[in-house]
Structures are given as C-alpha cells and as structure tokens.
Amino acid sequence: MKRFKRFLKNFAFTFGLIVTVALVLAAIAAPLLSPFDPNMQDTSRRLEAPSRDHLLGLDELGRDVLSRILWGSRVSLRVGFSVVIIAAFVGISLGAISGYFGGWIDTIIMRVTDILLAFPGILLAIALVAVLGPSLNNVVLALVVIGWVAYARLVRGQVLKVREMEYVTAAKALGAKSPRVIVLHVLPNVINPVVVMATLGLAGAILSEAALSFLGLGVQPPTPSWGSMLNAGRRYLGEANHLTIFPGAAIMLAVMGLNFLGDGLIDMLDPKYRKDM
Amino acid sequence: MTQYIIRRLAQMIPITFGILTLVFSLIHLVPGDPAVQIAGENARPEDVRQVRHALGLDQPLGRQYISYLTGVLHGDLGRSFQTNESVSVQVRQRYPATIELALGSMLVALLVAFPLGIISAIYRGKWVDNVARFFALLGVSMPSFWFGPLLIIAFAINHPWLPVSGRDEGLKSLILPSLTMGLALSAILTRMIRVSLADELTQLYVTTAIAKGVTRGKAIFRHALKNALIPVITVLALQFGSLLTGAIITEQIFSWPGLGRLLIDSISKRDYPQVQASILVIALTYIFVNFASDLLYGVVDPRIKLE
Numbered sequence: 001m002k003r004f005k006r007f008l009k010n011f012a013f014t015f016g017l018i019v020t021v022a023l024v025l026a027a028i029a030a031p032l033l034s035p036f037d038p039n040m041q042d043t044s045r046r047l048e049a050p051s052r053d054h055l056l057g058l059d060e061l062g063r064d065v066l067s068r069i070l071w072g073s074r075v076s077l078r079v080g081f082s083v084v085i086i087a088a089f090v091g092i093s094l095g096a097i098s099g100y101f102g103g104w105i106d107t108i109i110m111r112v113t114d115i116l117l118a119f120p121g122i123l124l125a126i127a128l129v130a131v132l133g134p135s136l137n138n139v140v141l142a143l144v145v146i147g148w149v150a151y152a153r154l155v156r157g158q159v160l161k162v163r164e165m166e167y168v169t170a171a172k173a174l175g176a177k178s179p180r181v182i183v184l185h186v187l188p189n190v191i192n193p194v195v196v197m198a199t200l201g202l203a204g205a206i207l208s209e210a211a212l213s214f215l216g217l218g219v220q221p222p223t224p225s226w227g228s229m230l231n232a233g234r235r236y237l238g239e240a241n242h243l244t245i246f247p248g249a250a251i252m253l254a255v256m257g258l259n260f261l262g263d264g265l266i267d268m269l270d271p272k273y274r275k276d277m
Numbered sequence: 278m279t280q281y282i283i284r285r286l287a288q289m290i291p292i293t294f295g296i297l298t299l300v301f302s303l304i305h306l307v308p309g310d311p312a313v314q315i316a317g318e319n320a321r322p323e324d325v326r327q328v329r330h331a332l333g334l335d336q337p338l339g340r341q342y343i344s345y346l347t348g349v350l351h352g353d354l355g356r357s358f359q360t361n362e363s364v365s366v367q368v369r370q371r372y373p374a375t376i377e378l379a380l381g382s383m384l385v386a387l388l389v390a391f392p393l394g395i396i397s398a399i400y401r402g403k404w405v406d407n408v409a410r411f412f413a414l415l416g417v418s419m420p421s422f423w424f425g426p427l428l429i430i431a432f433a434i435n436h437p438w439l440p441v442s443g444r445d446e447g448l449k450s451l452i453l454p455s456l457t458m459g460l461a462l463s464a465i466l467t468r469m470i471r472v473s474l475a476d477e478l479t480q481l482y483v484t485t486a487i488a489k490g491v492t493r494g495k496a497i498f499r500h501a502l503k504n505a506l507i508p509v510i511t512v513l514a515l516q517f518g519s520l521l522t523g524a525i526i527t528e529q530i531f532s533w534p535g536l537g538r539l540l541i542d543s544i545s546k547r548d549y550p551q552v553q554a555s556i557l558v559i560a561l562t563y564i565f566v567n568f569a570s571d572l573l574y575g576v577v578d579p580r581i582k583l584e
Binding site: 234237 | 296299300304307414418419420426522525526541544545556560563564567
C-alpha cells in the first residue's frame with residue numbers, strides 16, 4: 001500500500017512537472033506552434049466544428065481555436081508569473097520587516113492582513129478591477145493586492161521563530177546590520193515554504209485570471225485568453241460546444257498540473273511532511 | 278462561552294471598519310474624475326457637477342467618510358445611478374436568491390459527500406476509495422465556469438431536461454446552478470469526512486464497542502460518525518461563506534437573479550453606488566458567517582474555549 005501511495009505521489013508529481021513544462025513551452029513557442037494567426041478571421045467559416053485543418057475548430061469570428069488556446073497560455077502565464085513574483089516580493093519584504101522589527105510596524109501590517117484575509121479574495125479582485133477598469137495590468141494588480149498577504153504571514157511567522165535563534169544573536173553581536181541579518185540569516189530559512197506557496201499561487205492566479213476574464217473583467221478582446229474564450233463560447237453552447245470544451249480543458253489541465261507539482265514540492269522541500277514518503 | 282463570544286466580537290469590530298473603509302475608498306480609486314466617468318466624457322459641466330454632488334464627492338474626504346458610515350449604520354447605502362432608487366431595494370430583492378443558491382449547493386454537496394466519504398473511510402485503500410479520491414481531485418480542479426456550461430450542454434442541450442436560465446421554475450431551476458457550485462464543495466467535504474472518520478475508526482472506543490458485541494455498522498454510525506462530524510460541521514459553515522463568492526460566477530452562467538449578477542451588471546453599467554452596496558453586503562455576510570462558524574466550533578468542541 002505504501003509503495004502504491006509513493007508511486008501515485010511520484011506519478012502525480014511527474015504529471016505535474018510534465019504539464020507545467022508543456023505549458024511553459026507552449027507559451028514560449030506559441031508563434032511557432034500555432035498553425036494560424038490567433039486573430040485571423042474567416043467569417044465564412046465561423047463556429048465550424050473541429051476538422052483536419054482546424055484541429056479544435058473555429059470560433060464565433062472564424063478564428064482558429066487551437067492557435068488561440070496556445071496564445072492564451074501566454075496570457076495565463078504572464079499573469080500567473082507576474083502575480084506570484086510581485087506578490088511574493090511584497091509579501092516577503094513586509095513579512096520580514098513585520099516579524100523582525102515588531103512593534104507598531106508589525107501591528108499596522110498585521111491589521112491590514114487581517115482585513116484583507118477577512119475580505120473574500122475574488123470579491124476584492126472584482127471590486128478593484130471594476131473601479132480601475134478591465135485590463136491585463138489591473139488584473140495583475142488586483143491579484144497582487146489579495147496575494148501578498150499569505151507570503152507576509154508565512155515569512156513573519158518564520159522570522160519570529162528564527163529571530164530568537166542563537167546564530168542570529170551571534171551575527172548581531174558580531175556587528176551585522178538588520179538588513180544583512182534578514183537577508184543572509186533569516187530568509188534562507190523560509191525559502192522552501194515560499195517556493196511551495198508560489199507554485200500553488202501560480203495555479204490560483206491562473207484560475208483567478210480566467211475567472212475575471214470569464215466575467216468580462218479581465219483581458220479585453222481580441223487578445224486570446226482562456227477565460228474570455230469560455231465567456232464568448234457560452235453563447236454558442238448549442239451549435240458549437242467546442243468553444244467551451246477546449247479552453248476549459250486547458251484551464252483545468254494547467255491548474256491540476258501546477259497543483260500536483262506544488263503538492264509534490266511540499267513532500268520534497270518541507271521536512272515535516274517528508275516522513276510520509 | 279460568553280467570554281469567548283465577546284472576544285470574537287471584539288475582533289470583528291476593526292475588521293468590519295476595515296471593510297467599510299475599503300468599500301468606501303473604491304469610488305476614489307476610479308481613474309480620473311469618477312463624476313466625469315459616470316456622466317460621460319461629453320457631459321455638460323453642470324451635469325458633471327450634479328453627479329459629483331449626488332455622490333457627495335464635492336465634500337471634504339473626512340466628511341464623506343463619516344456620512345458614508347452613518348448612512349450604512351442607518352441602512353442607507355446610497356442611490357443607484359440607473360434607477361435613482363435606493364440601492365438597498367435591489368440588494369434586498371436579490372439577496373434571497375443568492376442564499377437559496379448557496380443552500381441548494383450545500384445540500385448537493387452533503388448528498389454527494391456523505392455516502393462517498395463514509396464508504397471511502399470504511400473501505401480505505403480499496404477501489405471504491407480510489408474512485409472517491411479521484412472524484413474529489415476532479416471536483417477541486419474543475420473551475421465552475423467550465424463545469425456549469427458542460428452541465429448545460431449535457432442536461433439542457435443534448436437532453437433538454439432542465440432549465441438553464443433564471444429562477445422561474447422553482448426547484449427545477451435550482452438544480453443545475455446548485456450542481457455547478459456544489460461540486461467543489463462536495464469534493465472538499467468528501468475528503469474531510471473520509472479523513473475524519475477513518476481517524477475515529479482507529480480509536481480504542483470503537484474497538485471496545487465492537488468487543489462488547491456492538492455490530493460494526495452500529496459502531497461506525499452510532500459512535501464513530503458522531504465524533505467524526507465535529508470538524509466537518511465547521512468546515513461546512515466556513516465553506517458557506519465561499520459559496521457566496523462562488524455565486525458571483527455561477528449566477529452569471531445561469532442568469533440567476535442574485536447579488537452576484539447584480540454586482541456584475543452594475544459594474545458594466547458603472548453604477549458605482551450599486552457596486553459598492555453589493556460588495557459590502559456580500560463581504561459582511563461572509564465575515565458574519567465565518568464568525569458564526571467560529572462560535573459553532575466553540576459549541577461543538579469545548580476545548581476551543583480554553584485557548
């Protein structure tokens with residue numbers, strides 16, 4: 001049983017890794033892989049079902065669905081990576097400052113995180129995009145605003161623990177300044193959980209971008225995005241369900257792959273879980 | 278218990294203020310002049326002035342904030358730019374539909390998760406368990422904005438059995454939206470029940486009960502399940518809050534006339550007071566439900582109070 005479980009875990013991790021690598025490759029090589037220009041319209045063939053020359057069919061304006069899905073992976077990953085990198089940077093910085101210095105800085109930062117955590121995440125993102133206007137950058141901004149909190153909490157907790165360690169006291173006694181202590185002695189201790197959180201955060205950001213685009217609040221046409229493709233496909237469920245099935249499958253596969261990868265990384269990087277392996 | 282409630286209530290106060298402040302500031306985040314945005318680029322200056330006055334934007338920020346807070350305390354959330362009626366009228370009309378959808382989804386989740394979770398726990402490691410776990414995995418990975426349309430294709434287009442839009446056909450209308458939203462929750466609950474029950478089944482009191490001659494079925498359902506449900510109840514209560522936000526997407530798919538649809542409609546019409554009111558009501562309901570679920574946790578698990 002244990003061996004079966006281990007195999008399954010490895011399988012899930014491998015699957016996750018393959019999907020993630022494929023996703024990144026698809027995004028990088030979209031111009032080479034796409035059989036057609038994603039915005040080229042052929043209105044005489046609109047809503048045409050999958051065929052040999054258009055493997056996933058044509059959309060409501062006669063554009064090639066496969067090409068749009070490939071180009072859409074660029075939007076997904078661009079949003080995903082931007083959100084994760086910015087949110088992690090902001091969260092780690094504020095969390096480290098909060099935990100290391102304590103006092104009123106800590107109180108203010110933690111009260112802000114309390115409020116942001118109490119506010120349902122996607123609702124706040126919708127609210128921000130609603131007032132700022134729908135665009136790729138505003139989606140990233142909105143997702144960063146709700147995303148940094150988790151990193152800040154995590155890093156602050158770790159810093160509080162590490163701060164009391166003797167090697168930190170020793171470093172300070174030898175005259176190391178605060179930034180040096182934080183960067184060289186405190187942060188290396190939190191890097192593993194942050195990597196796990198970032199991988200899972202990437203899946204979350206891709207899903208949120210798709211949700212916002214589905215609601216018409218994300219990437220604007222004609223830029224191909226999986227969420228807005230699903231939104232457009234909703235009107236043609238009867239006559240052209242390939243407009244719904246394929247972009248949705250792409251979202252699910254990407255999210256599932258990244259989640260598997262994240263779960264696998266937890267096992268590898270977080271020693272607390274390692275005993276299960 | 279009273280102390281616990283008071284402590285939790287005291288924590289709620291700054292959070293509620295924070296949320297009110299956030300919602301209040303939304304209109305000030307509108308790029309450029311919100312009054313011009315609403316009145317239109319080509320509006321006459323006096324129209325813009327009028328909009329600005331109606332929004333109270335011509336007053337100092339501090340006074341705007343105070344009058345917003347006193348308004349909310351009196352149940353006055355502002356006036357809609359579209360209909361000119363109080364925005365709370367629409368919110369009140371739409372609120373029951375969203376709650377109905379959330380309850381329907383919860384029912385779906387329970388109906389699926391209970392049998393699956395219990396069977397998985399009893400037959401741990403067997404093929405039934407693996408099927409249930411695969412289902413749970415699928416359930417959490419499938420976005421509602423894909424699952425909903427797939428259900429429409431299957432049950433309304435390929436087999437025209439169920440209505441796909443609106444809320445006019447009573448329970449029948451509720452089925453597909455509830456399935457859409459209930460799927461993810463049922464996946465989470467199945468996992469939860471499985472882990473929790475499997476854990477209880479290894480406890481000594483279950484072995485004792487069986488040794489004393491109680492049938493296995495009775496030991497599971499009368500003794501173990503009761504204890505296994507404690508964490509499940511709290512997860513359920515907590516998840517009710519997330520169903521409220523999930524409704525924003527599901528209501529859009531099925532044209533369900535709830536708060537979520539009101540929110541998205543008002544966003545596209547740039548009816549900011551209506552947007553603010555919808556967001557505020559969803560957020561406040563969410564934190565209230567979470568508060569209630571915390572209390573419930575304190576009731577079902579007395580150890581929590583000792584913290």
